[in-house]
Amino acid sequence: MWFPRLPSDRVLRARPVEAPFALVQTQANAERLFCLNPRAEAEGLHRGMALADARVYCPALLTAPADPGRDGRFLAALRRWATRYCPWVGIDGADGLVLDVTGATHLHGGEAMMLADMRARAARSGLALRLGLADSRGGAWALARFGEGVAPAGEPLAALGPLPVAALRLEPEMVTALQRLGLRTIGDLAASPRPPVNRRFGPALLARLDQALGAMPEPVTPTAEPPHYGIRLSLPEPIGLTEDVMAGTERLLERLCARLLAQETGARVLELSLRRVDGGAARVELRLASPMREAGRILPLFRRGVEAAEAGFGIDQLRLEAVVVEDLPVQQLGGPVAARGAAPEGPALADLVTRIGTRIGLENIRRLLPADSHIPERAFLVAPAAFSAPATGGWPSPRPRPLRLFPPEPIAAQGPRPPRRFRWRALQLATARATGPERIAPEWWLPDDAWRHGTRDYWHIETREGRRLWLFHTPQAPGWFVHGEFP
Amino acid sequence: MPANLFDSFPLRPARVHEVCGPGASSFAAILAAQGAGPVLWVRPGWSAEMLTPQGLSPFFDPSRLLIAEAPSPTDALAVTEEALRDGAVPLVVTEITKPLDLRQGRRLQLAAKSGGSTGLCLIPEGMGSNAAETRWRAAPRLASEEEADSTALRWEIIKNKSGTLGTWDVLWTDTAHRLHVVSPVAERPGSACASG
Numbered sequence: 001m002w003f004p005r006l007p008s009d010r011v012l013r014a015r016p017v018e019a020p021f022a023l024v025q026t027q028a029n030a031e032r033l034f035c036l037n038p039r040a041e042a043e044g045l046h047r048g049m050a051l052a053d054a055r056v057y058c059p060a061l062l063t064a065p066a067d068p069g070r071d072g073r074f075l076a077a078l079r080r081w082a083t084r085y086c087p088w089v090g091i092d093g094a095d096g097l098v099l100d101v102t103g104a105t106h107l108h109g110g111e112a113m114m115l116a117d118m119r120a121r122a123a124r125s126g127l128a129l130r131l132g133l134a135d136s137r138g139g140a141w142a143l144a145r146f147g148e149g150v151a152p153a154g155e156p157l158a159a160l161g162p163l164p165v166a167a168l169r170l171e172p173e174m175v176t177a178l179q180r181l182g183l184r185t186i187g188d189l190a191a192s193p194r195p196p197v198n199r200r201f202g203p204a205l206l207a208r209l210d211q212a213l214g215a216m217p218e219p220v221t222p223t224a225e226p227p228h229y230g231i232r233l234s235l236p237e238p239i240g241l242t243e244d245v246m247a248g249t250e251r252l253l254e255r256l257c258a259r260l261l262a263q264e265t266g267a268r269v270l271e272l273s274l275r276r277v278d279g280g281a282a283r284v285e286l287r288l289a290s291p292m293r294e295a296g297r298i299l300p301l302f303r304r305g306v307e308a309a310e311a312g313f314g315i316d317q318l319r320l321e322a323v324v325v326e327d328l329p330v331q332q333l334g335g336p337v338a339a340r341g342a343a344p345e346g347p348a349l350a351d352l353v354t355r356i357g358t359r360i361g362l363e364n365i366r367r368l369l370p371a372d373s374h375i376p377e378r379a380f381l382v383a384p385a386a387f388s389a390p391a392t393g394g395w396p397s398p399r400p401r402p403l404r405l406f407p408p409e410p411i412a413a414q415g416p417r418p419p420r421r422f423r424w425r426a427l428q429l430a431t432a433r434a435t436g437p438e439r440i441a442p443e444w445w446l447p448d449d450a451w452r453h454g455t456r457d458y459w460h461i462e463t464r465e466g467r468r469l470w471l472f473h474t475p476q477a478p479g480w481f482v483h484g485e486f487p
Numbered sequence: 488m489p490a491n492l493f494d495s496f497p498l499r500p501a502r503v504h505e506v507c508g509p510g511a512s513s514f515a516a517i518l519a520a521q522g523a524g525p526v527l528w529v530r531p532g533w534s535a536e537m538l539t540p541q542g543l544s545p546f547f548d549p550s551r552l553l554i555a556e557a558p559s560p561t562d563a564l565a566v567t568e569e570a571l572r573d574g575a576v577p578l579v580v581t582e583i584t585k586p587l588d589l590r591q592g593r594r595l596q597l598a599a600k601s602g603g604s605t606g607l608c609l610i611p612e613g614m615g616s617n618a619a620e621t622r623w624r625a626a627p628r629l630a631s632e633e634e635a636d637s638t639a640l641r642w643e644i645i646k647n648k649s650g651t652l653g654t655w656d657v658l659w660t661d662t663a664h665r666l667h668v669v670s671p672v673a674e675r676p677g678s679a680c681a682s683g
Contacts, residue, residue: 348575349525355573356555356566364532364556368540368549380540382554390550395540403512403542407535432629466628466641467509487513487542487627487638487659 001082001118002144005128006095007035007071011064013126020058024051025066034066038128068094079223085114090221096144098137100220111150134159137220138212142167142186156213161187168208174201186212227263229322231256238277238314245274245306245315246299252320253295266291266328272302274309275317282309287362289353289386291326297347301354353385362386370395375443375451376405376484399438400460402470402484408450413480416473418459424482429467435460437473453477460486490653492668495621495644497521502620503571503595503606510625510640511609512538515580516546517659517666518607522577525551527570529563529581532556545638545661560585567606568595574602583610592616615646622646634658634669 003009007023020040022033031051033040043058054061075091082089082097086104089097101114108114115131122129132143134151139160143149146167151159160167163186166175178201183189189197189209198206210216231252239245249272260266268291272284284305292298353365362384369381369391379397413419418434437457442448454476461469468486473479498504498518506514519526526547528538540549553576557563560583567581587595587608596618599606608619615622622645630639638659644652656669 346575348573352570352573352575353553355569359565359569360532360555360557360562364558366554366556368538368552368554370540376539376541377537382537385553392550395544395549397541397544400545401539401541403516403539405537405539433635462629464629466626468627484539484542485509487510487516487546487640 001097001099002130002132002141003075003078003095003097003122003127004130005035005037006075007066007068008037009127010071010074012037016126017062019060019062020045021062021064022051022054023066024063025068071095076223085118088220088222091223092141096141098140098220100222101133115150134212134214136211136214137218138169138208139214141169142212157187157190160212161185161190165189168205168212170205170208174205177201178205227259227265229256229259229267229325231259231320233318233320235316235318238316240311240314242303242307245309245311245318246303248318249302249306249320250295250299252318253299256320256322257293257295257298260293260322260325260328261330263325264327264329265325266293267298267322267324268326269322269324270298270302271321271323272305273317273319273321274306274311274315275319276310276312277314277316278312280312282311282315284309285323287354287357287386288350289357289362289365290350291328292350293328294347297351301351301358304355304358357386367391373443374440375448376401376440377450378443400486403487405484406482408472408481408483411471411480411482414478416457416475418461418471418473419480422480424469427465427467429463429465429469431461432464433462440472453479458483490644490651492642492653492655492657495647495650495653496642496666498605498607499620499649500577500605501599501603503592503599503608503618504621504623505608505610505615505619505646506623506625507610507612507615508624508626510627510642513546513627513638513640513659514623514625514642515607515609516543518605519551519578519580520547520664522605523551524577525553525575527553527555527576527579529555529557529566529570529579531560531563531582531584532558534582546659546664564591564595567608568598570602571595571598571604571606572602574604576604578605578607580607580609583608583614586614587616589617592618596620619646620648621650628656630658637661639669 008021011023012021020043021037022040023035024031025034033045033047033049033051033054036045036047040061045054045058079089079091079097082099086099086101088100092098105111105114108117111133115133118131119129130144130148132140132148134140134143135153135156139151139156142160142163143151146163149159165178165183165186167186183192194206207216211218233248233252268288270286274282284302286301286305357365365385366382367385367388367390369383369388370393371379371381373379411422411424413422418431421430436459439455439457441455442451453474456472456474458470458472461471469482470484470486472481472483543549555566557566563581567579570576570579595606624643624645626641628639628641640657642657643654658667658669
């Protein structure tokens, strides 16, 4: 199956135009035509032409930028469609599909009927399609691209003989060399003696010839279906009660979790779509604190979202999809289970984090991790608990650090020595003991506005009133600040 | 006969307690050091203050700590209730920023009873709820010369549903991870009416 104009057909399917049309791709700093519709080809344009030249030939040309990524996805979708004819479908290049229809043609009423059906369906959906059917993959490729047809079983040379040698999937240089020798068609090449050809062109040419004629086997590699984690439940009568929706969700979850288990994955983000009778849909998103595949644990976590969903006139379809999945290998229980992944504290805690996360956001549940910095605010990291493992190392601190840090609060004091008395947060405090200074220099390689006053001399102040504060003095821009409080 | 601190501390489990005063955070940290397992600390998300692991590590291992930053006081209470009811976290510490009424305090108390977790609300002075099991006032005090390498605190029970009131000068030794009672403080004339 060859789609000669796959990219432009894809674009024109979405937005048909009755004019010469081309897709343009930038190659080597020049805009060149990438794919054309038949009207444009009738105007004398061809692939690879510079866009400026094409505009001169055909001022009415409409263009759009090419998008090979979307073309690839479109071809993958066509591959799924082609599994209606046979289960063994592979992708061939950027614009071809190869189907191994052995034993499947009679299901569609024979080869001719099947090809006619393919043609009719492709034409209905606006796709140019060229078909080749042969005993071998190479033969079908040649027929699809260089003269549509069916090679009769057992005698491929009858159909392939008149085709040019380019139909053998050869390098362009080799095609030119063969043509210089007068070997213009596959028939010519097959009739010529093999040893001199082998000496002249190497074994690759004869291998291609044998593949096309079926003398050398060439397997069709079907693309594996990516696992699909979406499950749907349609209901004969609309439902509205929370309990009913939960019961439906439970059925979906059991099937989804069986699929997750088979793939050794766990869901991280689940989405439950509740389609209402009036056509609207309510979505319930569940973000889990750790990858999970136990239906019994996930189900209660959905309750809060389901209760908040609007049922309207009733819900007639439930769809559950695992939007984000992560690998979750089956672990042996009872043995020394290695702590891997996030939230290894236990399933009960992970469930709690998920439930709290549905309320305040999963990223707002944090844990503290050590960081390598002598700046007090940067000596630790605050990381979302669901996506990080607890710290295992120690918490090195050369000197006591305050329990609470706050943005520096200025106090009225002068001089490099700590003040005897000062006012802070409407408290009159008197210094009893002062320990310090501990000089901390800013990390000049990281811009930080809070440290623009330069070096800080930190003092641990014990006041007669009991409060123990962390004060600092900035010698470069004289001033005193309270930065934290000790326990 | 002065009251014994260790009748009331560690706090009675499956109940919600309250602590106020400038030493409330260290009270919570020392309470966390008495138990094992994770600690959930519910904080107001809009506050610029930070808890530092280096400051917590003299008391307990900061990797046990989970911090939930609630976007509003209502969310903070909801998260606390959820965690207390769940029971997966043995100690839930909540920083209260709005006065609790009796209904909210009672809901937290019921959640703690059903889940079996201990709750501790860090309240600003006078914002507690009558449903609390005990209410403490904790403040740092000036350490004497021989206590200089430890954390000196004064703890006072100002409300107790099932025990006596009292005031203690306590000392947390960082190296030994132990709490010592230095001396029970005699009732002062001024504190009698405060404890009421």
